[in-house]
Amino acid sequence: xxxxxxxxxxxxxxxxxxxxxxxxxxxxxxxxxxxxxxxxxxxxxxxxxxxxxxxxxxxxxxxxxxxxxxxxxxxxxxxxxxxxxxxxxxxxxxxxxxxxxxxxxxxxxxxxxxxxxxxxxxxxxxxxxxxxxxxxxxxxxxxxxxxxxxxxxxxxxxxxxxxxxxxxxxxxxxxxxxxxxxxxxxxxxxxxxxxxxxxxxxxxxxxxxxxxxxxxxxxxxxxxxxxxxxxxxxxxxxxxxxxxxxxxxxxxxxxxxxxxxxxxxxxxxxxxxxxxxxxxxxxxxxxxxxxxxxxxxxxxxxxxxxxxxxxxxxxxxxxxxxxxxxxxxxxxxxxxxxxxxxxxxxxxxxxxxxxxxxxxxxxxxxxxxxxxxxxxxxxxxxxxxxxxxxxxxxxxxxxxxxxxxxxxxxxxxxx
Ligand SMILES: Nc1ncnc2c1ncn2[C@@H]1O[C@H](COP(=O)(O)OP(=O)(O)OP(=O)(O)O)[C@@H](O)[C@H]1O
Ligand SMILES: [Mg+2]
Numbered sequence: 001x002x003x004x005x006x007x008x009x010x011x012x013x014x015x016x017x018x019x020x021x022x023x024x025x026x027x028x029x030x031x032x033x034x035x036x037x038x039x040x041x042x043x044x045x046x047x048x049x050x051x052x053x054x055x056x057x058x059x060x061x062x063x064x065x066x067x068x069x070x071x072x073x074x075x076x077x078x079x080x081x082x083x084x085x086x087x088x089x090x091x092x093x094x095x096x097x098x099x100x101x102x103x104x105x106x107x108x109x110x111x112x113x114x115x116x117x118x119x120x121x122x123x124x125x126x127x128x129x130x131x132x133x134x135x136x137x138x139x140x141x142x143x144x145x146x147x148x149x150x151x152x153x154x155x156x157x158x159x160x161x162x163x164x165x166x167x168x169x170x171x172x173x174x175x176x177x178x179x180x181x182x183x184x185x186x187x188x189x190x191x192x193x194x195x196x197x198x199x200x201x202x203x204x205x206x207x208x209x210x211x212x213x214x215x216x217x218x219x220x221x222x223x224x225x226x227x228x229x230x231x232x233x234x235x236x237x238x239x240x241x242x243x244x245x246x247x248x249x250x251x252x253x254x255x256x257x258x259x260x261x262x263x264x265x266x267x268x269x270x271x272x273x274x275x276x277x278x279x280x281x282x283x284x285x286x287x288x289x290x291x292x293x294x295x296x297x298x299x300x301x302x303x304x305x306x307x308x309x310x311x312x313x314x315x316x317x318x319x320x321x322x323x324x325x326x327x328x329x330x331x332x333x334x335x336x337x338x339x340x341x342x343x344x345x346x347x348x349x350x351x352x353x354x355x356x357x358x359x360x361x362x363x364x365x366x367x368x369x370x371x372x373x374x375x376x377x378x379x380x381x382x383x384x385x386x387x388x389x390x391x392x393x394x395x396x397x398x399x400x401x402x403x404x405x406x407x408x409x410x411x412x413x414x415x
Contacts, residue, residue, distance in 0.1 A: 112151035124278035130265035133325030138262035167218035324353025352394035
């Protein structure tokens with residue numbers, strides 16, 4: 001008997017070790033594909049897309065491109081198909097803005113500048129249900145807000161999930177570069193250099209992405225040490241165990257207008273911190289039957305979560321929303337569940353949801369959001385890409401309306 005038990009223990013250890021070794025090989029191979037220097041291509045704009053964005057005619061665009069010394073052939077002069085990068089597009093926009101100041105008339109908007117009364121809006125996307133579309137929603141919202149509004153809102157995407165899926169999109173080299181993650185900052189896993197402040201460390205941990213006005217505070221797989229957060233909090237006698245992320249984001253409050261926080265499928269210390277740091281919450285829900293039951297269980301837990309946070313001084317949320325994700329308009333089951341969801345949360349559910357789309361699925365395989373590529377780069381049916389983008393814009397517009405309402409309220413409160 002004892003012999004069998006020993007065998008079983010040994011077998012378990014051996015199997016686990018074998019899986020771990022094979023997995024490490026697999027991860028090494030993935031990392032080879034994405035070396036530390038790997039940077040994905042910035043988004044490119046065709047002439048038509050640039051004209052649409054800049055609202056100037058093609059002739060003016062061409063002359064500005066020449067005046068700014070931009071090469072719209074991507075170095076390939078012989079097979080020149082016209083396109084410019086997002087950085088170049090922004091340069092032309094700034095140039096056009098400068099001309100407006102000199103009295104020329106263009107149909108463009110000034111860049112957004114928060115007033116002193118307006119605060120950065122921080123939105124946490126969480127549902128303890130795994131795979132319900134949190135990361136796709138977080139990444140799509142963050143990149144869409146950054147690229148699709150000419151006001152050029154400054155967006156920070158925060159990844160608090162050790163699976164680091166959101167980070168794969170915008171900081172694929174973070175792990176090899178030994179970048180500090182949101183978790184490292186929460187765990188105080190760093191030493192300050194001479195003359196360096198905590199704010200300096202947080203600022204330099206928010207990494208640039210291929211979109212100039214989108215930064216990311218990444219997670220990496222080694223963030224499993226988030227499990228240590230409980231121990232850290234106890235052994236360091238932390239006054240507010242849920243306020244660690246909030247404290248980090250306070251350091252960069254002036255650098256961003258909108259902060260989107262992607263979370264793990266759990267209600268652990270990381271998610272509590274995301275909730276505490278947030279000023280608004282969006283719960284992504286996939287309206288499949290089993291997902292809805294899990295979400296219902298999660299809603300049952302929300303009052304406990306909210307009161308715990310309020311005991312530590314959280315002032316409550318500016319908005320609480322539910323966002324349907326990854327569903328088909330034709331599915332009868334999904335329609336029934338959407339009605340059930342409306343019964344649970346009423347008008348808090350956004351009218352528009354993120355519909356299941358081949359474009360999202362296909363691009364996500366390459367860690368790309370729909371807003372990372374030009375329509376002309378999408379390899380499949382253009383219509384699929386376009387309708388996905390239109391759908392996402394409806395969701396983004398709805399969220400932006402909530403954000404505008406917050407800023408409007410903040411402006412009027414003190415007057
Ligand atoms: N609207 C959509 N259309 C097509 N595929 C989608 C859509 N939303 C999500 N998916 C796919 O579903 C899977 C799960 O999505 P995602 O990673 O966003 O979920 P998640 O809630 O972040 O998961 P986890 O709980 O593991 O963090 C991914 O493969 C993603 O590409
Ligand atoms: Mg995720």
